[in-house]
Amino acid sequence: MKILIILTLIIGINSCSAQSEYEEKLIGKWILINETSNWDESIEPLEEINPESVSDSITEPKEKLKEELITTLAFNKDKTIHVNQMGNKFNSIYKVTDSIMFIGSREYIIVEIDENKLIFKDKDGLFDKHYEYKRDE
Template identity: 60%
Template sequence: MRILLILTLILGINSCKAQSISENKLYGKWILVTETDSFPDDIEPLAENNSNSESESGSKAELKTTLTFNKDKKIFINQMGNEYDATYKLTDSTLTIGNRNYVIVKIDKNKLIYKNKGGLFDKHYEYKKVE
């Protein structure tokens, strides 16, 4: 019985530590690279535009989707020039942004991939770290 209690405590402490490590990787600014459906043949990476030309609504650099995760559980979203502030929460592999839930597929220091959780469509979003 004591061994079971000790193992439970050790595993609980390790899971808390793993949670904070994943959250530390999340902090910073991310730019959307690819948005895909659940079918591999539908994968079309978003084109990065290095042009300096101006469009009607401003520069093309503003027409990217970025996420900026802060340590105070707030997120700044710039979606094609539309800006939003929201809160986020990371629980195990579930990322909650505002009232939407996503499943984190992969997170490391340079890449973040998540997908819709329980949605009608199984969209995957791949981001690369900017800062």
């Protein structure tokens, strides 16, 4: 019985440290660089929008235009997240359990995360959409 309790504690401590490791790696600002769906191989993945290629005839300053044409996620230590999705900005909360990331009421599976790359996908999405982000310097 004592062995069972000790094993349960060890497994619990290891899973807690893995969860906090994911959360620690998430902290910071991330920029969307690729978004793909695996539902049809004949369709090319969406390309990163290059704000420099937008016509100069637009009267808005280029820096403001760059901010509006990209999608960013800013994960904070207090478990809040700021999302800028091509100019649509909102705040929410996030939570990480094992490799499942909850942003608001949506669920995602973390496929890969390291210092500079974050890839996650819709948990129950119809088209198995993957999102690839790079850390903003």
